[in-house]
Amino acid sequence: MTSLHTLPIPHQTARIHEHAWxxxxxxxTSEGVVVYVRCAECGTHRxxxxxxxxxxxxxLSAEFVRTRRDETSDRDDVSVVRHPRLLP
Structure with missing residues (x-):
């Protein structure tokens, strides 16, 4: 018997892989060298x-994933992937 009060199981939308930064x-900088990196496979930035x-x-940052390009704007919409060592 199924329950009407259960949440749907979330489906993973992006495949998991080891990033090639x-x-x-x-x-x-005074703290060291700041490096802007990008995954060669999926385009994630950090x-x-x-x-x-x-x-x-x-x-230093969370991972930023490009999701789609807005045709009326010059910017990309991004999703933030929380890094486990970073504060929310």
Whole structure:
């Protein structure tokens, strides 16, 4: 017997993959080097901080996913993917 008070099961819309980050640009700051990166496969964007050349970069922002292009505007609509280490 089915219940009328249950929520639908959400379906995953995007496929999960290991991002292949490529640097779009990098800028030196007092905290280190800020790197704007993009996934070569899905186009997701993120901002990273390199505090030392021998250490891996740390994500400064959440991941931004392009969802669609608005034909009447010059901007893309984006969805934010929450990063587990970042505050809400």
């Amino acid at each position: 490529t640097a779009d640009s990098r800028h030196p 901002v990273d901080l390199e505090t030392h050349p021998q250490r891996p970069a740390t994500a």
